[in-house]
Amino acid sequence: MVDLSQIKEHAKVIGADGVHVGTVDHVEGHRIKLTKQDSGDQHHHYISTGLIAEVEDGTVRLSANADVAVTMEESE
Incomplete structure (x- = not known):
């Protein structure tokens, strides 16, 4: 299990394939909120x-490739 306190604002989020998925806005519970940009x-x-x-x-x-991870994203 990952120590969520290691996740910082504006950190890059990449898939297992190294492709950019998003940028951390902040951690909310058990989810990472990505920036709107x-x-x-x-x-x-x-x-x-x-x-x-x-x-x-x-x-x-992430443990999933970027194209798979974005299909698992949740909207606000």
Whole structure:
């Protein structure tokens, strides 16, 4: 399990394939709230912290590839 306190504001979120998924706005419970700037619809989207494989050097790496991870995003 990942230590959620390691996830910092404005950290990059990337898929297992290294592709950019979004940027952390902040952690809300068991979800990462992504910034609006990374969404095509100017709404916040959320990624479950259960998808996090690791946090390394300020980057959040997911266990799923980016194209799969974005299908699992939740809207506000």
